[in-house]
Amino acid sequence: MGQSLDVIPVRAEESFPIHRLARYLEGKVVRAEGTPSVGQFAGGHANLTYLLTYPGVELVLRRPPLGPVAPGSHDMSREYRVLSRLHRAFSPAPEAFLFCDDVAVMGAPFLVMERKTGVVIRNVVPAMFGSGEDRVANRKLSEVVVDTLADLHSVDPASCDLADLGRPDGFLGRQVEGWITRWEAAQHEPNPLADDLADWIRTRLPKSPAPTIIHNDWRLDNMAVDPVDPGRCTAVYDWDMCTRGDPLADLGTVMGVWYEADEMPATLNPMPTSVPGFMSRAEAIERYAEKSGADLRDFNWYLVFGTWKLGVVLQQIFIRWHRGQTHDERFASMGAGAHRLFELAAARRW
Incomplete structure (x- = not known):
């Protein structure tokens, strides 16, 4: 996602069991070894987006918002399908590495993708x-x-x-x-x-x-x-x-x-x-x-x-x-x- 200034500590109500997630990702995503430090991207208003920082790589995890969601919205499987392919023809699209629909891992379906950095402009020009x-x-x-x-x-x-x-x-x-x-x-x-x-x-x-x-x-x-x-x-x-x-x-x-x-x-x-x-x-x-x-x-x-x-x-x-x-x-x-x-x-x- 954007620069590190966008990242805050994980909001208490939007936290999840980090060690369980880490065990799930190890061996499934390249360089996702051990337990990452976790931050949360502060800018979004719907899907929850987290930064997973490992010694050798930064990854982005996305999941739907808390509570009921409208049918057809916040579709992580759709996002994974698109981002695992679109980057081949459209370079600004991040590459997605993994999709998980087992809600036992972190409470909701989620995807993991590469972190693409840059400056995100919200409301005012920096x-x-x-x-x-x-x-x-x-x-x-x-x-x-x-x-x-x-x-x-x-x-x-x-x-x-x-x-x-x-x-x-x-x-x-x-x-x-x-x-x-x-x-x-x-x-x-x-x-x-x-x-x-x-x-x-x-x-x-x-x-x-x-x-x-x-x-x-x-x-x-x-x-x-x-x-x-x-x-x-x-x-x-x-x-x-x-x-x-x-x-x-x-x-x-x-x-x-x-x-x-x-x-x-x-x-x-x-x-x-x-x-x-x-x-x-x-x-x-x-x-x-x-x-x-x-x-x-x-x-x-x-x-x-x-x-x-x-x-x-x-x-x-x-x-x-x-x-x-x-x-x-x-x-x-x-x-x-x-x-x-x-x-x-x-x-x-x-």
Whole structure:
């Protein structure tokens, strides 16, 4: 994952029996010998991600969050399948080494993969890139988000043995129905605006372009960049929803949090889009079209869907806190953030 500054001591409620895990990994993963020291990556809001440090290697372990999870989400077996192959054709993808579905080992299915390092940008531009004052660095950060996404969408799935990944036929319709079901399951109070948006999204489904490999949660803080060059991506993380499907759904997700100057960011604000030099959303969409050759005449639908979907993500995180399934106080404000994203989705609707 990112630099060591992202690593904290393991949160008490998210700890696991280290010695049992160490015994399981020994002999299954190269250089995983003895008992590692364990830290936790602090930045994520869903899947739990840990750093295992051995004398000869650093490894990353990922597992689903505590408590019940939505069907089809936090799929470690999917992430393992993708990452054990995709690195052959897309170098920012980490290589996965092992998947375990025996919950007796650490309480949930998990995967182990290589650690790819770099700088992860969350909310603000770090001092090494000018603290948001360097227009050139800011421009590069915005370009790398779009360019790396276009690179992913250009990968031939057959080149990395992923030609049978997912079910691209009918993908977009299933996505819409699945996210509406998740929204209904995560509500804690009525929200007519979110319901109206769900109906608008369902009844205006566009025709999808040819399917590609898609990440399904694309944004700047799921990437790492070179500490010397913010325009070079060194890693892309969080592949548990990767599949083959409509590439514009990926673009819609990241544009959902690509705020314009007159838009108030929600709780989830993973990109410093307001700093000088950072491309506007319109510029970013145009750049993607140039890089990919995509026809974006129906893109407003994808923007609204992406924005609304991110509101549902925040609501799912909030409801786990609301129901006492996690005590992480970072999640207490997520319900308000979800409502703000629903308002933003409505404002962006043509």
